[in-house]
Amino acid sequence: MATKYDRVYNYNAGPAAVPLEVLEKVNEQWFNFQGAGMNVMEMSHRSKEFDKIHNDTIDRVKQLLNLGDDFHVLLVQGGASTQFAMIPMNFLGEGDVADYINTGTWSTKAIKEAKLFGDVNVAYEGKDVDFMHLPTQDELKFTDGARYVHLTSNNTIKGTQFRTFPNTNGVPMVMDMSSDIMSHPMDCSPFGMIYAGAQKNLGPSGVTLVILRKDFAATANEAVTSMLKYQTHIDKNSLYNTPPTFSIYLMGEVLQWIMDNGGLEGMEARNQKKADMLYGFFNEYPDYFKCPVEEASRSYMNVCFRLPSEDLEGKMIAEATRNGFIGMKGHRSVGGLRISMYNATSPESIEAVIAFMKDFMTKNG
Numbered sequence: 001m002a003t004k005y006d007r008v009y010n011y012n013a014g015p016a017a018v019p020l021e022v023l024e025k026v027n028e029q030w031f032n033f034q035g036a037g038m039n040v041m042e043m044s045h046r047s048k049e050f051d052k053i054h055n056d057t058i059d060r061v062k063q064l065l066n067l068g069d070d071f072h073v074l075l076v077q078g079g080a081s082t083q084f085a086m087i088p089m090n091f092l093g094e095g096d097v098a099d100y101i102n103t104g105t106w107s108t109k110a111i112k113e114a115k116l117f118g119d120v121n122v123a124y125e126g127k128d129v130d131f132m133h134l135p136t137q138d139e140l141k142f143t144d145g146a147r148y149v150h151l152t153s154n155n156t157i158k159g160t161q162f163r164t165f166p167n168t169n170g171v172p173m174v175m176d177m178s179s180d181i182m183s184h185p186m187d188c189s190p191f192g193m194i195y196a197g198a199q200k201n202l203g204p205s206g207v208t209l210v211i212l213r214k215d216f217a218a219t220a221n222e223a224v225t226s227m228l229k230y231q232t233h234i235d236k237n238s239l240y241n242t243p244p245t246f247s248i249y250l251m252g253e254v255l256q257w258i259m260d261n262g263g264l265e266g267m268e269a270r271n272q273k274k275a276d277m278l279y280g281f282f283n284e285y286p287d288y289f290k291c292p293v294e295e296a297s298r299s300y301m302n303v304c305f306r307l308p309s310e311d312l313e314g315k316m317i318a319e320a321t322r323n324g325f326i327g328m329k330g331h332r333s334v335g336g337l338r339i340s341m342y343n344a345t346s347p348e349s350i351e352a353v354i355a356f357m358k359d360f361m362t363k364n365g
Ligand SMILES: *Cc1c(COP(=O)(O)O)cnc(C)c1O
Pocket: 014, 078, 079, 080, 081, 082, 106, 152, 154, 155, 156, 176, 177, 178, 179, 197, 200
């Protein structure tokens, strides 16, 4: 293959591609990080070298998302799945109600956890339309006095995405942004909390970013076990116990790469360009390529599509793999094909896969 280091075109949904420039930089620093004489993973998490890496990573999150002093930025473990439980554990109690917008598998899982701690009102149920549509404002049924409104910004499995957010009349929104955080500029002020596992848009697995608005954090329940209590991590700047040091370092490098590539405006332009190319190509050949998601709800991170038959789908996935296009199989719960193209995926990569699919269509018309 003609790519540098014989790397494949990587459309994995997560863990997913990391910018090559980041891997090259990490490679240069592998044996001796900036004169420390060791790899970052060999450092004490209490050393001054790691302290700088840790705080630089947090500062970059604040800079990129324009977060003022009214937000905490935490780096925790356990993935977004642990957040599904930590959120109601910290913010729901007996007699409390939380509103949940159900737009797919991940929201469904978040709802299941919340029900263990308090009352859940499903403000929108997408199951009835197979999650192919995201609710408009007038389809949302909020509860008066809800503790928070939970939503999933990008539905990784079904391929839908909110890029503008509901109006919750001042009720703090809590949002799972695991698969599209830092993919476009946004105003964080209406959010009580934003969280994301790093392994889709921020680098490697093992670290979870939690952004908490201070006034919302101040309303949390007291009686929560230490590791699962946000206040513990707030008080200790996410260094209560050993953090995932290497993952934090890599996340910091990915954030630096975002800054070097135009920040969130740069990412949005890049992502829009890829989405226009790919959905545009599918629209040109609607008899061959079908996107089941309604147009207004389509994600520009995870593009799901079908071919005329399951046989052709299997054949395309196999031929794609042989040709170095990896990760194009749809989630096992959905079938079909999916191209995940997070920030790290280049427009050239999408150009290449379109050329491959066009050629496949010609040969298998
Ligand atoms: C991948 C994903 C998750 C699960 O993340 P883990 O880190 O594996 O727990 C949750 N929500 C969304 C939207 C995801 O894409």
